[in-house]
Amino acid sequence: MGKNADVLKDGMTCYKKIDKTKDGTGKLEKQRLLRLIEALGGLYPNASTALRYENPFQLLVATILSAQCTDKRVNTVTERLFKKYKTPEDFACADMLELQEDIKECGLFRSKSKSIIEASRKIVEKYGGKVPADFDKLVKLPGVGRKTANVILANAFGIPAFAVDTHVFRLARRMGFSDKKDVLGVEKDLMEKIPKQLWIKAHHWLIYHGREVCRAKKPACGKCPLNELCPKKFLE
Numbered sequence: 740m741g742k743n744a745d746v747l748k749d750g751m752t753c754y755k756k757i758d759k760t761k762d763g764t765g766k767l768e769k770q771r772l773l774r775l776i777e778a779l780g781g782l783y784p785n786a787s788t789a790l791r792y793e794n795p796f797q798l799l800v801a802t803i804l805s806a807q808c809t810d811k812r813v814n815t816v817t818e819r820l821f822k823k824y825k826t827p828e829d830f831a832c833a834d835m836l837e838l839q840e841d842i843k844e845c846g847l848f849r850s851k852s853k854s855i856i857e858a859s860r861k862i863v864e865k866y867g868g869k870v871p872a873d874f875d876k877l878v879k880l881p882g883v884g885r886k887t888a889n890v891i892l893a894n895a896f897g898i899p900a901f902a903v904d905t906h907v908f909r910l911a912r913r914m915g916f917s918d919k920k921d922v923l924g925v926e927k928d929l930m931e932k933i934p935k936q937l938w939i940k941a942h943h944w945l946i947y948h949g950r951e952v953c954r955a956k957k958p959a960c961g962k963c964p965l966n967e968l969c970p971k972k973f974l975e
Contacts, residue, residue, distance in 0.1 A: 775914055775969070776944070778968065779948055783944050786940070786943035786944050788810075790814065795895035799880075799883070800830070806851070812844060820841055823841065827862045830856060831862075833852075833859075835852055835856060857881035861879075874900070886904055887902075889903075900938060901933075902942055907949070910948060912925065913973055915970045
């Protein structure tokens with residue numbers, strides 16, 4: 740991170756030189772947020788979803804399984820799951836109790852198995868076995884909320900979207916991108932303050948930083964390369 744820290748320091752020099760005249764405070768804040776995003780990109784240039792998948796449907800199943808479960812465990816489960824159930828049709832015809840056993844390690848297996856089977860049936864019956872690349876259609880699938888829909892759009896289809904999970908929600912507030920107390924409010928603020936072409940990447944940058952440095956409990960502020968740019972708001 741040493742090299743990235745030097746880049747960040749140069750950015751800080753630029754940041755401090757901004758004139759605080761006529762709307763200067765707003766310009767200063769906008770510049771700070773842009774520098775934060777640029778610095779995050781420098782820290783995690785190869786960040787991407789940790790979930791393993793080969794097509795949009797597999798990502799949908801993996802994302803449903805990831806609720807209150809680590810990506811590492813989900814990948815372990817889906818590695819064998821996708822060998823047993825290869826298509827949406829396979830999941831749509833799956834035995835509920837058998838699927839519960841297959842995904843039990845991921846937790847919440849009863850509700851997750853129900854969502855996966857019902858979502859699969861709807862995809863087969865209404866969309867010809869193809870996951871729709873449309874937010875409104877996605878959120879109408881069983882087990883799919885805003886976060887999951889945005890994950891699918893961004894990662895499976897490359898459509899700009901900003902999925903807000905616990906890490907993104909926490910860091911967005913701590914870093915000053917949003918002061919909203921709800922996921923939708925934070926999502927809207929992030930989309931307003933971060934350039935659209937960076938939404939997909941910024942989502943992953945925030946997640947990586949949340950896992951590695953800016954943790955929910957005992958964030959490593961003293962070792963964080965973003966320390967000078969971060970206002971450290973809403974610390975628990």
